Amino acid sequence: MEWSDSGIVLAVRPHGETSAIIEVLTAQNGRHAGLVRGGRSRVLRPVLQPGNRIAVTWRARLADHLGSFTVEAEHLGAGAVMEDRAALAGLNSACAVAVMALPEREAHKQVYDGFGIFLAALEHEDVWPALYVSWEAGLLSDLGYGLDLDTCAVTGVVDDLTHVSPRTGRAVCREEAAPYLAKLLEIPGFMQGSGTIEPGDIAMGLALTGYFIDRRVLWPIDRQLPEARTRMIAELERVGRL
Numbered sequence: 001m002e003w004s005d006s007g008i009v010l011a012v013r014p015h016g017e018t019s020a021i022i023e024v025l026t027a028q029n030g031r032h033a034g035l036v037r038g039g040r041s042r043v044l045r046p047v048l049q050p051g052n053r054i055a056v057t058w059r060a061r062l063a064d065h066l067g068s069f070t071v072e073a074e075h076l077g078a079g080a081v082m083e084d085r086a087a088l089a090g091l092n093s094a095c096a097v098a099v100m101a102l103p104e105r106e107a108h109k110q111v112y113d114g115f116g117i118f119l120a121a122l123e124h125e126d127v128w129p130a131l132y133v134s135w136e137a138g139l140l141s142d143l144g145y146g147l148d149l150d151t152c153a154v155t156g157v158v159d160d161l162t163h164v165s166p167r168t169g170r171a172v173c174r175e176e177a178a179p180y181l182a183k184l185l186e187i188p189g190f191m192q193g194s195g196t197i198e199p200g201d202i203a204m205g206l207a208l209t210g211y212f213i214d215r216r217v218l219w220p221i222d223r224q225l226p227e228a229r230t231r232m233i234a235e236l237e238r239v240g241r242l
Helices: 085-101 109-120 128-142 174-183 201-221 227-238
Strands: 002-015 019-026 030-036 053-059 068-075 161-164 171-173
Touching: 002 030, 002 085, 002 109, 019 053, 019 068, 019 109, 030 053, 085 109, 085 128, 085 201, 085 227, 109 128, 128 201, 161 174, 171 174, 201 227
Parallel strands: 030 068
Antiparallel strands: 002 019, 002 053, 019 030, 053 068, 161 171
């Protein structure tokens, strides 16, 4: 068995004295793990960092084996955010959520493409938090749990949609939401294409996508949102970007 693809490093863990097992998010083969011999060497260690883009070739005797990767650097962008604690936390959160939520060896091209857009924006502190929220919303959609933010679930109107039902994932207009505010989740304007990010919008967006990833994706497989996501939220609060 053999295939080649382009991928984003999600996680790296040591294996033996010199090797590493990595997980990559690939364009055509989804989230995939494999052994990299010599992965802890001085040559490969800078390449095998979460967020870096690499070209990978996977080989195994049988399809259900772990297999091994040969890797080659494509774009080593992870180093650019090492001095920005919030951006690094955002990168770590996206990688951890992808590992937790995406089924292994199942292609999700839209999630992969969205991850690339998010990575490209990490050096822009006023941009990437909203893109992160949009990426999580896209992940939900690609997994079959997309939020319906286009029309009110009660009246069918398309204007003044302010909240989401935690039961259905569908939007509710302001008038219909008023009696149930304590039970509903808020929709930030940028998720509806307003073009502006108001104070509190990122916190609203993270609460919204986090709720549905937790309940619909992770709970059924006995998992919970990763600690890396909690640390990202704390960093965004620290620097005043929530």
